[in-house]
Amino acid sequence: MENQLQICGPACLLRPVRVPSKLLLGPGPSNVSERVLRSMTSPMLGHLHPEFLKIMDDVKEGLKYLFQTEAQNVFCISGTGHAGMDSVMMNILEERDVILIAKNGIWGDRAADMAQRQGAVVRIIEKKPGEAFTPEEIEESLQKFRPKAFFIVHVESSTGVLQPLQEIGSICRKRVISDRRQPPRTFYFDYSHLANYWGCDNVARREGLAQLVEEGLKESWSRHKECADLLHRGIESLSLKLFVENLVWRAPTVTTIVVPQGINWKEASEHLMNKYKVEISGGLGPTAGKVWRIGLLGENCTKGNVEFVLRLLSDYLSNKDFYKSKL
Missing domain, CATH: 3.40.640.10 (Type I PLP-dependent aspartate aminotransferase-like (Major domain))
Known part of the structure; x- marks a missing residue:
């Protein structure tokens, strides 16, 4: 009997794939550190190896710190x-x-x-x-x-x-x-x-938690708050309106910006991606088509990234009638 395959190997998998570098300033996913990326290339381990169990224990302790809990059953x-x-x-x-x-x-x-x-x-x-x-x-x-x-x-x-x-x-x-x-x-x-x-053996997760412990949880919270405040002030200086009006209710990790009348939100997002390889997202659910969403998450939460995305938005809006009328 002939041993003939009905489905041939896909030609697309015979061509190499290139993943470009992008700055992900949407609501997630976000960029991770070089340290975390390197850890993803660690050798494989068996699920009963002592190194595997050590990584699992480290992740568990990191999660307890992250969520500030003394509970023993903490799982991913x-x-x-x-x-x-x-x-x-x-x-x-x-x-x-x-x-x-x-x-x-x-x-x-x-x-x-x-x-x-x-x-x-x-x-x-x-x-x-x-x-x-x-x-x-x-x-x-x-x-x-x-x-x-x-x-x-x-x-x-x-x-x-x-x-x-x-x-x-x-x-x-x-x-x-x-x-x-x-x-x-x-x-x-x-x-x-x-x-x-449970198998929280992921080395990258362990390294991400290790970075958090090294920085300190309170210090991480402060960094996100400071960068968000800088972003919010910058958005308002561009004559744009923040979707969440109450200051107390504004999330430090995801900022929503009202898309001005006459501006195509998708065109702006595509412009930043195509020209600068920077991602900002549109709305979702009740905000679809109404807002831009900028995320400052983890590794991406820096004052440099805030100043960069504000400059890109300013450059884009400077050629629009909406922005010219505000000058």
């Missing part, structure tokens, strides 16, 4: 942010459980979708995009709906809103989550199983 999820959200819904919610979702952007919408797929009863409180919730609003809603779970977004990246959590955390701690009646309808994301086989 091998997946995107969506995977993390979905896994929480799978592990906490059962059929007919009530969940309260605070919605002020696209992530509230997606959380509601995930919860409904678990058969939960979804109750929603809502604020306009660009606004945050007060502790009083949260406490009143918790009293009204008596949910098993409460979902709120700390940084709503679609709108650039930072949700204060201090008082909300103490409100939620008054209530406890009861045990499940049935095991979660997932194997891979079952947290009780995950404790037995």
Whole structure:
């Protein structure tokens, strides 16, 4: 019998691929340090090797520092942010459980979708995009709906809103989550199983956490705040308007800028990418077509990058009628 392949090897894989260097100033992903990049070329390890276990332990200690927790069961999820959200819904919610979702952007919408797929009863409180919730609003809603779970977004990246959590955390701690009646309808994301086989062995993750420890958590927070303040002042000096009006609610990591009337947001983003290899993003969900989003995340959060992107925006707008009328 002939051993003939039905599908030939794709010609595209016989040609080398070139990945260009770009400055990623969108809401994520962002650039990483040379140290982290180099660590990605480390040799492979077996999952029972002592070096593997050491890296896992280091990552666990780094995560406890990052989240300022003394909890012993601190794990990573091998997946995107969506995977993390979905896994929480799978592990906490059962059929007919009530969940309260605070919605002020696209992530509230997606959380509601995930919860409904678990058969939960979804109750929603809502604020306009660009606004945050007060502790009083949260406490009143918790009293009204008596949910098993409460979902709120700390940084709503679609709108650039930072949700204060201090008082909300103490409100939620008054209530406890009861045990499940049935095991979660997932194997891979079952947290009780995950404790037995999790594999946070990624050397790059370990090196990223090591950099954070070397800088210091408070120092990192300060750097992001200082760079965000510099960006916000620069945006306003260009006669542009920030989407989040309340200073307290402006996220230091993702800044949303109202696209002026007569300006094509996509044209501006493409101009910066095609000419300078710099990425800034458009809006998402409720802000689609209305804002630009500039991210200052980790390695990219520097005053030099802020000054650079402000200069590029200024150069682009200087040829537009909108900008000329402001001079």
